[in-house]
Amino acid sequence: MIDNKKKLGQFFTDPQIADFMAKLVTGSNTANVLDPAAGAGAFLKAVHKINDKIKLYSYEIDDKVIKEAKEKCSFEYELNHENYLYAGIDRKYDSIICNPPYNKFQGIKDRKELIEAFKKKYKIALSGYTNYCIYFLIKSLNELNDKGKCCYIIPYEFLNCGYGEIVKKYFLEQKYLKTIYKFDNTLKLFDDATTTSCILYFEKEEHRQINFINITDVEELKTGKFKNIISYNYKDLDHKEKWINYYKPNNEIHHYKNLVKLSKIGKVKRGIATGNNQYFLLNKEKIKKLNLSKEVCIPCVTKSPDVKTLKFTKDDFDKLYHANKNVYIFDGAKAATQEDRNYIKYGEEMKYNETYLTSHRCPWYAVEGKDSSPILISVFSRNKLKIIRNEAKVKNLTAFHSLFLNDKSLENLYFCYLITPIAQEILFLNKREYGEGLDKFEPNDLNNCYVFDVNIMSDHDKNEVLNIYDHLDDTKIEQLNDIFTKYIK
DSSP states (O other), X not given: OHHHHHHHTOOOOOHHHHHHHHHHHOOTXXXXXXXXXXXXXXXXXXXXXXXXXXXXXXEOOOHHHHHHHHHHOOSOOEEEOSOGGGSOOOOOEEEEEXXXXXXXXXXXXXXXXXXXXXXXXXSOXXXXXXXXXXXXXXXXXXXXXXXXXXXXXXXXXGGTSTTHHHHHHHHHHHOOEEEEEEEOTTOXXXXXXXXXXXXXXXXXXXXXXXXXXXXXXXXXXXXXXXXXXXXXXXXXXXXXXXXXXXXXXXXXXXXXXXEXXXXXXXXXXXXXXXXXXXXXXXXXXXXXXXXXXXXXXXXXXXXXXXXXXXXXXXXXXXXXXXXXXXXXXXXXXXXXXXXXXXXXHHHHHTTGGGSHHHHTSSSTTOOOOOOOOSXXXXXXXXXXXOEEEETTOOEEBTTEEEEEESSGGGHHHHHHHHTSHHHHHHHGGGOEEOSTTOEEOOHHHHHTSEEEOXXXXXXXXXXXXXXXXXXXXXXXXXXXXXXXXXXXX
């Protein structure tokens, strides 16, 4: 059942949330309500509880869930046993309420066909990276009666990511979106998923404003009294901006000075993706057992938890190696011995050459041609980004992003800046939020972040920072923070 839920992108709705959403879409003039992904019927029950005269319609494809819903729902409703996305528009609805499938783009086998169909039918050119839930939402907005209401609970990743720009633009052009109820990412709404969540509420009439409500306690849904509400006029919203920042105006970038975009002083790139870590990652015992040559063993940081110091040195690397950690990646393109070639042959026998990344790489057993990064930046974090000075000059997998500066002479200065609280405070304006307080940065999120322009520092302060770097440990970070803060705030 769990595997099937993952395959279908199913995460079932908490009754308290279902009741709140049902109240939003159910009024005195509501004659019918549709749930396009009914699951076990939480929304149908919530609407029926409010008004048992409302005609209920639903779509669902999972036989097990349909059976469960029929056992739990004692009232009548029309069930369409098919995928809502491919169903024709037979009628319009007064209200639509939904917790749609959350499959990411990799799990949408027919996404090219969907993109073309939506471009033709709904005049929206969705990105190939679009989450499955967005397709459901766009279709629903086009099936509302005039003054109809629509309420969806979905991950709020689209507020911050690239594929979301066209979605936000669509909302701004329609002007149906009235409120975004964002659940704080420390709240866990779904037991079997680490995901962000927001409730989008639409009314099919033109609105002047969008309300941005941040919910820090689910009990707020019961009382209807929300602590954190900010409203913006439609004309003041930009679909290219990260809308997550509209929830925190006091942290906007104009509160700081002497900043430049990181892309002006360097570039952040992702780490190496092997395509099959089980095959490509090597430790001391594996290298010895296979008798691999030094040529094919490329020193590499493979996991974030392996790095516990601000500076990662050759001694740190050697300690990991002797602890039998995976600190090498196999680069078959440098095969120098028969044992090296035997390992390539073994990989082909195991069909490791047929995974997605390896099958698109020539030769499949070659490591991506990425340089060793002077500064490593963790991809995932909670409240604090791990920034590492890579003195060992090893390569890194995708657990870290790589920062390359245009002026290499500034590497130590920028590293010292990036580990300070003031730097992280500014960087986190551009983060992506995941569930359970987990934050993420993609390379372009970081490239579009603002950083302090160290060129304006006095020579005295530069020298002081570099002296601290030479004796750096965690106790020196506040001292660095004081130096940089006087230029920024």
